[in-house]
Amino acid sequence: GAGVSQSPSNKVTEKGKDVELRCDPISGHTALYWYRQSLGQGLEFLIYFQGNSAPDKSGLPSDRFSAERTGGSVSTLTIQRTQQEDSAVYLCASSLDRVQTNIQYFGAGTRLSVL
Amino acid sequence: LAKTTQPISMDSYEGQEVNITCSHNNIATNDYITWYQQFPSQGPRFIIQGYKTKVTNEVASLFIPADRKSSTLSLPRVSLSDTAVYYCLVGYTGRRALTFGSGTRLQVQP
Numbered sequence: 001g002a003g004v005s006q007s008p009s010n011k012v013t014e015k016g017k018d019v020e021l022r023c024d025p026i027s028g029h030t031a032l033y034w035y036r037q038s039l040g041q042g043l044e045f046l047i048y049f050q051g052n053s054a055p056d057k058s059g060l061p062s063d064r065f066s067a068e069r070t071g072g073s074v075s076t077l078t079i080q081r082t083q084q085e086d087s088a089v090y091l092c093a094s095s096l097d098r099v100q101t102n103i104q105y106f107g108a109g110t111r112l113s114v115l
Numbered sequence: 116l117a118k119t120t121q122p123i124s125m126d127s128y129e130g131q132e133v134n135i136t137c138s139h140n141n142i143a144t145n146d147y148i149t150w151y152q153q154f155p156s157q158g159p160r161f162i163i164q165g166y167k168t169k170v171t172n173e174v175a176s177l178f179i180p181a182d183r184k185s186s187t188l189s190l191p192r193v194s195l196s197d198t199a200v201y202y203c204l205v206g207y208t209g210r211r212a213l214t215f216g217s218g219t220r221l222q223v224q225p
Contacts, residue, residue: 004158042217042218043215045215091159093158103149103161104159104161106157106158106160107158108156108157109157
């Protein structure tokens with residue numbers, strides 16, 4: 001597609017359940033980012049994939065969070081044993097990482113609500 | 116990582132020029148300055164990027180002084196649709212965890 005696509009757009013789950021959030025980056029973009037945004041707050045970096053390099057996981061808040069990127073394209077963010085504090089909008093962005101200026105293009109996000 | 120400081124909020128009226136300044140005292144030589152705009156329930160959207168001096172596009176202008184320790188996003192003749200949060204980012208491709216601050220919440224009144 002023309003832009004970054006995220007699914008689902010909304011996800012309601014019960015505390016303790018696992019959830020998977022999907023991101024389809026712009027075709028040809030080698031870099032992919034996941035961010036979390038709580039209500040009224042700025043963006044919190046979670047994880048960064050760049051080509052075939054090992055991902056930068058320095059922003060993941062706990063070992064309940066993990067992400068993978070298959071074939072250098074689609075990425076899945078998994079949250080295990082969800083907690084109420086995980087409720088937020090999860091944003092994915094992609095960029096042409098080989099370009100020095102690193103302009104990121106964002107999806108509309110997945111709004112996660114943990115009851 | 117270069118830390119950025121922006122005002123938390125600003126108010127303006129339709130038709131006025133709005134200037135939002137971002138401080139980034141420890142900007143590195145390779146760092147670019149990028150501004151994003153975010154509307155409610157949407158992801159941030161790229162507005163403008165610069166390295167030094169002045170950059171202008173159809174949406175905004177970006178002023179960067181010679182020392183590059185700050186930058187100013189200028190929105191000419193704002194309208195109600197410019198009500199959004201504006202984020203200043205400093206970094207470049209080689210830096211992985213670019214940090215979005217809390218941004219500046221611009222409210223445009225009629």
